[in-house]
Amino acid sequence: MTNKTALVTGAASGIGKACAKRLARDGMAVGVVDILLDDAQRTADEINAEGGRAIAVQASIADRGQVAAAVSRIRKEFGPITVLVNNAGITDTTPFLDVTDELWERIYEVNVKGTFIMTQVVLPDMIAAGWGRIVNMSSSSAQTGSALMAPYSSSKGAIITLTRTLAAELGPLGITVNNIPPGVVMNTVMSEANKEKFPIPLETVRSMIPVRRTGEPDDIANACSWLCLEATGYVTGQTIGVNGGRIPS
Numbered sequence: 001m002t003n004k005t006a007l008v009t010g011a012a013s014g015i016g017k018a019c020a021k022r023l024a025r026d027g028m029a030v031g032v033v034d035i036l037l038d039d040a041q042r043t044a045d046e047i048n049a050e051g052g053r054a055i056a057v058q059a060s061i062a063d064r065g066q067v068a069a070a071v072s073r074i075r076k077e078f079g080p081i082t083v084l085v086n087n088a089g090i091t092d093t094t095p096f097l098d099v100t101d102e103l104w105e106r107i108y109e110v111n112v113k114g115t116f117i118m119t120q121v122v123l124p125d126m127i128a129a130g131w132g133r134i135v136n137m138s139s140s141s142a143q144t145g146s147a148l149m150a151p152y153s154s155s156k157g158a159i160i161t162l163t164r165t166l167a168a169e170l171g172p173l174g175i176t177v178n179n180i181p182p183g184v185v186m187n188t189v190m191s192e193a194n195k196e197k198f199p200i201p202l203e204t205v206r207s208m209i210p211v212r213r214t215g216e217p218d219d220i221a222n223a224c225s226w227l228c229l230e231a232t233g234y235v236t237g238q239t240i241g242v243n244g245g246r247i248p249s
């Protein structure tokens with residue numbers, strides 16, 4: 001994969017950071033995109049220190065102007081982007097009757113519209129190359145439903161359907177589109193912030209997972225790496241559960 005350029009959103013921390021580092025180890029040049037520039041720069045620095053190639057670019061995926069500027073900067077530095085990991089996302093826990101229009105719109109603005117904008121801006125490079133890999137980060141909460149997470153889990157359901165739709169539309173062009181719905185992944189900013197809000201103790205959660213542990217960012221990055229391989233060109237439109245066996249796909 002040494003001649004490929006990848007863009008990973010939300011790569012300043014957690015799962016996105018692990019995906020960016022893994023794709024760099026796979027040989028790709030990586031554009032590290034996040035709203036948090038200092039942390040994104042740290043990801044890029046760690047990749048470069050390991051002998052990889054990365055630059056950090058600040059952008060909100062929900063802002064088309066910022067996305068266009070970020071994409072053209074990465075393209076200028078590393079060439080056409082043919083691997084895209086739409087990982088950036090935000091969450092919230094609020095009882096359904098207390099969800100405001102503003103909260104609903106804020107979550108959809110990032111999780112759904114941001115994924116739409118980023119994909120639309122990057123896609124011409126993949127079409128020109130006749131080859132592309134898109135991996136969208138959904139959530140197991142979209143597969144099971146999740147109490148107190150109506151905007152979040154439904155926005156991730158939209159990501160699963162967008163994945164299937166784009167796979168159908170882009171398959172003839174040599175571009176695969178898949179999604180990973182992570183189960184409970186610890187050691188990310190999002191999961192650490194929400195740890196106390198889990199409806200049941202983490203120990204109980206672990207005992208309900210067949211492999212008896214919660215996930216780590218690298219578990220997701222390994223699946224992401226596989227989906228970006230040349231060899232997985234016949235896998236598209238799929239939901240690749242990485243959840244320790246808790247949820248059947």
Ligand SMILES: NC(=O)c1ccc[n+]([C@@H]2O[C@H](COP(=O)([O-])OP(=O)(O)OC[C@H]3O[C@@H](n4cnc5c(N)ncnc54)[C@H](O)[C@@H]3O)[C@@H](O)[C@H]2O)c1
Nearest residue numbers: 010012014015034035060061088089139182185188189190
């Ligand atoms: N951690 C889990 O258990 C879990 C489970 C299911 C799904 N997910 C999904 O995996 C993805 C990564 O989650 P994580 O746990 O690593 O979270 P995280 O909070 O550690 O990382 C998310 C990153 O996205 C960035 N971001 C937020 N809004 C952005 C925007 N508008 N533009 C650009 N960047 C933005 C944040 O700054 C952050 O660096 C998310 O989409 C999340 O919904 C996580």
